[in-house]
């Protein structure tokens with residue numbers, strides 16, 4: 351059997367401007383990166399606080415590797431649960447104000463593991479239609495009855511919950527929506543979940559480190575408690591600048607995950623040195639409020655600049671500042687026009703976002719200077735002219 355059919359599908363993706371390509375980075379993360387031999391000013395990293403290449407974090411990883419070696423060596427439940435993992439779990443539990451935390455190797459695996467440990471065929475899951483792919487996949491895999499509600503719409507959720515007849519009901523939302531940058535209406539969702547006897551799970555991949563007191567995330571931002579959001583997921587590859595993820599919650603929740611979460615049980619633990627590095631970035635993030643303040647001032651400057659240029663930004667108070675373009679071909683052309691000016695911004699197309707809502711996903715970092723931001727604004731203005 352040949353691959354002709356696959357090749358025809360690939361060719362069609364190219365014609366539809368949906369073909370995805372990887373760029374080869376030859377430098378560390380930072381405002382300036384080297385890609386395919388050229389220097390670029392980059393506005394597409396999730397390293398919002400500039401910790402991925404921080405000397406203290408690098409040193410902690412180096413020391414961790416010297417002490418524990420490089421590999422995790424096995425799953426947490428066999429021989430892979432090191433003192434470094436354990437210490438990081440305790441520190442994150444304190445940071446989030448929860449009884450316990452469980453580390454996972456990636457956010458994708460945390461979501462698959464948590465949802466599948468909590469739900470089965472007798473249950474029902476309710477997800478925002480713009481939730482991250484890992485949450486949607488986790489819901490489908492669980493075998494629970496799967497429903498999507500309108501984006502950030504507590505009434506739409508309430509209608510669906512009221513009709514559901516299930517052993518358990520789980521409502522799941524991104525905290526900060528990863529492709530739009532807007533915040534979940536957590537108070538509204540939490541109220542509906544409580545009224546209807548459902549659990550609420552929040553995936554705060556992009557909120558952790560950036561919003562809330564001391565970067566404690568969206569649950570803290572809205573002043574909600576553990577009862578209102580009993581299942582909290584955070585990832586470490588974004589504002590924390592390292593890798594991995596965690597679920598935070600009660601003793602009972604975490605013990606349940608240790609017994610049942612297959613993406614926890616059947617996989618090698620993250621390298622202990624990554625846990626050491628993450629502990630260092632947690633300390634930096636707690637100590638250096640200026641990183642969040644700096645980020646907020648860049649966000650305001652960017653939004654003002656866009657408004658003055660008549661560029662359509664979305665309703666986002668976070669470092670994710672997408673510029674809505676519409677058609678995939680146009681988004682690709684804008685991205686290429688920016689690249690020609692030495693600026694690296696990725697175009698996001700369907701199916702990652704709904705059809706007709708392709709965008710340039712600009713992300714900001716505390717390490718960007720005002721001057722670099724102004725170069726981006728100028729380049730966006732020119733790119734619009736070049737692709738009009």
Ligand SMILES: *Cc1c(COP(=O)(O)O)cnc(C)c1O
Pocket residue numbers: 455456457458459461482484524528553554555556585586587594595
């Ligand atoms: C990035 C992201 C994830 C996946 O996290 P990884 O650690 O990169 O696997 C999960 N959920 C959301 C909302 C994300 O943005």
